Amino acid sequence: MVTRTHILSGIPWYEHEKLRLEKQIEECFQHHMGPHKLPDITKKEKKTILGIVSPHAGYSCSGPHAAHGFFELSKVEIDSIIILGTNHTGLGPSISVFPNGSWETPLGTILIDEDLQKNFLDLSKDYKNDLGIAVDSEDRKSVV
Numbered sequence: 001m002v003t004r005t006h007i008l009s010g011i012p013w014y015e016h017e018k019l020r021l022e023k024q025i026e027e028c029f030q031h032h033m034g035p036h037k038l039p040d041i042t043k044k045e046k047k048t049i050l051g052i053v054s055p056h057a058g059y060s061c062s063g064p065h066a067a068h069g070f071f072e073l074s075k076v077e078i079d080s081i082i083i084l085g086t087n088h089t090g091l092g093p094s095i096s097v098f099p100n101g102s103w104e105t106p107l108g109t110i111l112i113d114e115d116l117q118k119n120f121l122d123l124s125k126d127y128k129n130d131l132g133i134a135v136d137s138e139d140r141k142s143v144v
Helices: 018-030 059-073 114-122
Strands: 002-004 095-097 101-105 108-111 127-129
Touching: 018 059, 095 114, 114 127
Parallel strands: 002 101, 095 127
Antiparallel strands: 101 108
């Protein structure tokens, strides 16, 4: 089992400490370019969201803009999330999939949906189970 650790928190993309990160995220939601308020996670709507496109330039740069999509996601029950990121360098497979295990963040550890991961790999021979996403240098990582 592999744990993908967070690598770029605190320099300057997002805060490394949990309480500071929670405050930074709240500020993104309340920002004048964000949704202007925190989501109410106690109220859920009956609707389907197939996906959102969210910038990944760091909370200090694009957090308020990203908060709009996550505000909408907060309104629905979520079974699984697929995060797509670019291959910044061309190193490794063209399309790589994180192996089973977990993804560590300053807010906690998230388990990989192994059934979904396997189904995704079965879609095409071009999709590769890539441990390099977890252990290679930060140069290969667009999802931090």
